Amino acid sequence: MTEIITAAMLVIGDEILSGRTKDRNIGHLADIMTAIGIDLKEVRIVPDDDEEIVTAINALRTRRTYVFTSGGIGPTHDDITADAVAKAFGVPCEYDAKAYAFLEAHYAARGMEFTEARKRMARMPRGATHIDNPISGAPGFKIGNVHVMAGVPAIFQAMLDNVVPTLKTGTKLVSATVHCPFGEGTIGTLLADIQKAHPDTIIGSYPKYQDGTFWTELVVRARSPEALEAGRAAVQAMVDGLKKSG
Amino acid sequence: MTEIITAAMLVIGDEILSGRTKDRNIGHLADIMTAIGIDLKEVRIVPDDDEEIVTAINALRTRRTYVFTSGGIGPTHDDITADAVAKAFGVPCEYDAKAYAFLEAHYAARGMEFTEARKRMARMPRGATHIDNPISGAPGFKIGNVHVMAGVPAIFQAMLDNVVPTLKTGTKLVSATVHCPFGEGTIGTLLADIQKAHPDTIIGSYPKYQDGTFWTELVVRARSPEALEAGRAAVQAMVDGLKKSG
Numbered sequence: 001m002t003e004i005i006t007a008a009m010l011v012i013g014d015e016i017l018s019g020r021t022k023d024r025n026i027g028h029l030a031d032i033m034t035a036i037g038i039d040l041k042e043v044r045i046v047p048d049d050d051e052e053i054v055t056a057i058n059a060l061r062t063r064r065t066y067v068f069t070s071g072g073i074g075p076t077h078d079d080i081t082a083d084a085v086a087k088a089f090g091v092p093c094e095y096d097a098k099a100y101a102f103l104e105a106h107y108a109a110r111g112m113e114f115t116e117a118r119k120r121m122a123r124m125p126r127g128a129t130h131i132d133n134p135i136s137g138a139p140g141f142k143i144g145n146v147h148v149m150a151g152v153p154a155i156f157q158a159m160l161d162n163v164v165p166t167l168k169t170g171t172k173l174v175s176a177t178v179h180c181p182f183g184e185g186t187i188g189t190l191l192a193d194i195q196k197a198h199p200d201t202i203i204g205s206y207p208k209y210q211d212g213t214f215w216t217e218l219v220v221r222a223r224s225p226e227a228l229e230a231g232r233a234a235v236q237a238m239v240d241g242l243k244k245s246g
Numbered sequence: 247m248t249e250i251i252t253a254a255m256l257v258i259g260d261e262i263l264s265g266r267t268k269d270r271n272i273g274h275l276a277d278i279m280t281a282i283g284i285d286l287k288e289v290r291i292v293p294d295d296d297e298e299i300v301t302a303i304n305a306l307r308t309r310r311t312y313v314f315t316s317g318g319i320g321p322t323h324d325d326i327t328a329d330a331v332a333k334a335f336g337v338p339c340e341y342d343a344k345a346y347a348f349l350e351a352h353y354a355a356r357g358m359e360f361t362e363a364r365k366r367m368a369r370m371p372r373g374a375t376h377i378d379n380p381i382s383g384a385p386g387f388k389i390g391n392v393h394v395m396a397g398v399p400a401i402f403q404a405m406l407d408n409v410v411p412t413l414k415t416g417t418k419l420v421s422a423t424v425h426c427p428f429g430e431g432t433i434g435t436l437l438a439d440i441q442k443a444h445p446d447t448i449i450g451s452y453p454k455y456q457d458g459t460f461w462t463e464l465v466v467r468a469r470s471p472e473a474l475e476a477g478r479a480a481v482q483a484m485v486d487g488l489k490k491s492g
Contacts, residue, residue: 011289016272016276017276017285017286017287017288017289018276018280018286019273019274019275019276019277019278019279019280019286020280022273023272023273026262026269026291027265027268027269028265029265030262030263030264030265031265032265033265034264034265034266039263040263040264040265041263041292041293041298042263042290042291042292042293042298043257043262043263043289043290043291044288044289044290044291045272045288045289045290046287046288047287047288052287052288184320184321184322184363185321185353185358185361185363185364185367186361186363187322187363188320188321188322188323188361188362188363188364188366189361189362189363191322191323192322192323192363195323195324202260203324204260204261204264204266204324205320205322205324206261206266206267207320207397207398208398209381209382209398209400209401214382219261219266221264
């Protein structure tokens, strides 16, 4: 039996909920998870609020194989992710000796003062292990199945690159896309029949609208190439049939 | 005492979680909520899964003044939002007589067959009221404090424009669209300057690509007609200037 590996993402930050910053990490994580065969099952966005973060972390970490967070690990007063994650796990949040020494040396080498604000970035839940940050130094961390990463997209992506090789990965989904020049109203019933006839595929229909015209991108996903090809061929045959009759 | 009005968003769709489609509705809703003084407190993204949708709807609608959903109201087999929302409210999901008659006439006027798939779009929870869809006809709906809208960004935005004036503290936003024959790379810096110079507007840029050409739809939104007109005129002047210099 194939083990199904699942993931959830928690995006932390008032600036995403206010619209001031547009999230770019959800789509990236989704792409990477799909590529390595992990099912991203849920995403939540919560504000910089202790209770909201604790509740979400505990809801997600108990239900999914992995949790990935973005945001709230910088040096300012509203960066409260480390404290909230520690609280969720019921452990103290404290200066991590290795992170502290690393950051002290990091700023010394740049002739920058190791301020109280910067020292905050060495705080993490007791027992956490580091996720290296090749861009700006301050590490993310992992505790249990929760991976805590930065919100700045370049740093989030670099940290995720370091995390990916440590993950159990599921069987990779393979996919095929069929371009369909008809809208969903035209193909809906036929497509539902194809989905029923190919239960080992996941057939998605993605409506597009541009300049007054509807068309559809049909994506077939499966865990085996054989199932994929059977599903794809059925969808393509449907489209070809409609073109002839249209 | 000022009443605090809160909102939550539920994004429904496997395609967002797989990374195939990148969400553009969260940022838009966040901008609009901020503009009209409603606090967006939480966003969740869930798959096209009955149980996940029901659980999320019930968690969010009991905790926030308003809930807005995107996705899953089209004509195909994976469009299960209406059924799931009905289940969350404990009411039947059935053909809505007004929506059915409207869609029947809508397709008849276009010489298009009113297929079983298209009929699905007339289904909604008993007691729901319509949210008009000026783009493709099939309405969204409102039941209790939950507003169910389409996932296609142009339709989501048009539906939201219809919902905003009905919300408590919803200062009505007015909007104007400027067609721009240039891509975002050309106009990005100029447009950012205009946004800065017109802080009481929200200027959205919606990139389009067709037949090998990039162009952009620029939408200016504001709470007053004066601010709107000032912003619109600035955007139009930018486009006109580029046309001359191009």
